[in-house]
Amino acid sequence: MILIKNAQLVNSIHDKAEKVDILIVDDKIEKIGKNIEENPDKMIIIDASGKYVMPSFTDIHCHLREPGFEYKEDIKSGSRSAVAGGFTTICCMPNTNPPIDNRAMVAYIKYRAREVSPIEVLPVGAITKGLSGEELAEIGFMKEEGAIAISDDGKCVMNANIMRNALLYSKDFSIPVISHCEDTNLSEGGQINLGHVSTITGLRGIPREAESIIVARDILLAKETKAHLHITHVSTKESVRLIKMAKEWGVNVTADTCPHYISLTEEEVLGFNTNAKVNPPLRTQEDVEALIEGLKEGVIDCISTDHAPHHKDEKNVEFNLAASGTIGFETAFSVLFTYLVEKNGFELGKVVELLNQNPRKVIGLPPNVIREGQKANLVIVDLKKKWEVREENIVSKSKNSVFLGKLLTSYVETVIYNGKILKKDGVLNC
């Protein structure tokens, strides 16, 4: 039994945070109320005075790198990193080696996750065999085996006919198609956003249209096919505009963006900082503002981390050769709190929705709420704590965070999943 005392409970934007005690028995929330009787002999008591309790988070876009790239991350280390950030459901992308493009690979990920992960790991299958963009993968079999979405993430399905067929075919299996939008003819050779900083540094630029052209294309295809298109890691204001228009048209489209796109700009690259090399690239303040506005209005449905671990040797190289990506689990909530709540006046409940209910809706999972009789999946957060992101405190195998050295406000202190304490007072227990 676990008794959480005096926590401010926030389930969603509709909730008024109220101070309660929460009693957890086995894997479920037994009781929520005031002054629940303590019994120190039989229960673990967590004093959450001054802290907030909210449902644990779901990430629909991360990279666990297993199989094939275990030196960067594996299902176990990635899951622990996720726990450190308050995530208890994570969806891993299929660009592994071999890729997750068939039922056996989906089964393998599920099996490994059951073996080594303390949390729920849901595989995303590939759209095309070998992520080649040429021939559809066995989407039905993968869904049957447990894939929750399909994506060729990291690569764009450049052939519009294949993409159209993927959307059409996915409908039979009610599985969302997650699109990595990047016109590779426009982005070829590009290292960072095409703009002020690319001009200053002489790094080859990627025009924003490389993303928004494919966003527009895929929206039109989704409109025609009436399939569920999910656009991931949106980074430009034009994309936000197109998605808004598509939603007004009634297109079945959802979208996410990542913590780094709503907080940082291309300026981070100055000094040739390879940790700031991400794909799509960090954009401009104008884009940051458009994305925040998009989140406010509900045009962008949710936040994903795009947790993309890379080994030090893949980042401490020439900028052109550096791998793209930043890790993201462990900083996600704090970044959102710092940049959305503190700087942009978002309600805390909105952030909770962006990290929990909304991503779950995209992939068709039931909402995770803190209510009597529900599974005990929750986090306790100290909203006042300020901390600096430092390499030595990162749980992930890789330390390539674009937020290294940044000061963030709020910290996920305790994580409980299915009644098990996986992190307590900042210390991992899994």
Add this chain to the structure above:
Amino acid sequence: MKHLLGLRELSKEDIIKILNLAKDMKTILKSETKKTPHLQGYSVVTLFYENSTRTRTSFELAAKFMSANTTSISVQTSSVQKGESLLDTVKTLEALKTDVLIVRHSFSGVPHFIAKNCSFSVINAGDGMNEHPTQALLDMFTIRERLGTIEKLKIAIIGDILHSRVARSNIWGLSKFDNQITVFGPQTLIPPYIENFAEVASSLEEAVSGKDVVIDLRIQLERQKRGFITSKQEYYKFYGLNEGIMRYISGSTLIMHPGPVNRGVEISSEVMQLPNSTIDEQVTNGIAVRMAVLYLCTRKEGIYR
């Protein structure tokens, strides 16, 4: 750490210090023996990942004239061919007691990367599309020598601004001296937001008219295949410095080019031979400037402490 990575971060005072010292170095170049002991005991290594004759030779001669022990690593025959990473090459050079590394690379930022990972001095001899600081310094030296000043001038830079490290270094360097800089070239070769740093002319005539200095840039002909330019002939007609355009350029306007020149593409042979063309002089001045940079990078009282 003492490096010359680019002119963007360099102060006006540091630039003047280099140019003043280069003036002294030029007197050494004019002497019969062309030898000073300034770098005696220092190990200077050139590491060029791109082909180069003038910059590499210029640096090597500069180091030799100052009595340094010089080594030139040819990437074609080095461990790079065995797949050695740049980081490992840097660590090896460190173990080999290198004092100064002069590096050229096709990727922007490589000298910065090396500087972050080594204990020796790094001099940028051209990195990707980023900077070519000693070229800009020698351009500034030449301008000052010819016109007596590098301040409050009207300067045009013509050609492939997008890919040019020479253009960038010149813009960053010359901007610190209250100069009015204008750029011109095909729209495909004008980078975004350059208007924050220079005026963008709408024609070649407008770009060169009334200028004190016209810096013409080298065009790489493979750009044609990537859709930046259409043909050599068309480029020459609309963007080249030819006799026709000379009507808009006064006899006192300096005509500069970093070389090597594509004759009949960026500039005509006739224009190159005009008395106000400084192309050969720039090459000589390059040695003096590089001697000054090498000297300052190896001194405790140097500019990069």
